[in-house]
Amino acid sequence: MCRSIKTLREPxxxxxxxxxxxxxxxxxxxxxxxxxxxxARNAEAFDRAVEEVAAATRTLLGDLRLKQVSRD
Structure with missing residues (x-):
């Protein structure tokens, strides 16, 4: 379904x-x-959706427990 969505950062x-x-x-x-x-008539809804998804993303990232990676 979302094959074209790329990873924006390393996990x-x-x-x-x-x-x-x-x-x-x-x-x-x-x-x-x-x-x-x-x-123009959909810009407000579009921008609001981006902000709401960004807020959910910040919540998700704040709640994730990351494994410590050794950088030797």
């Missing part, structure tokens, strides 16, 4: 930037809505 990296979160949220909303950019 073991704990320092995710706000840009990473926003990019992932925007990618998801574009994928699910079918729009790369919304029309």
């Amino acid at each position: 073991y990296i704990s320092d995710v930037t706000e840009d990473d979160v926003r990019a992932a949220a925007l990618q998801y909303v574009r994928k699910i809505s079918g729009f790369r950019a919304p029309s």
Whole structure:
């Protein structure tokens, strides 16, 4: 279903930037809505969805327990 969604970060990296979160949220909303950019009448709903997905993403990342990776 979502074969074209790419990983935006390595799973073991704990320092995710706000840009990473926003990019992932925007990618998801574009994928699910079918729009790369919304029309003027849909811009508010599109932007709100991006913010809500970004908030859910921050919650998820804050709750994940990451395995410590040795960097020898």
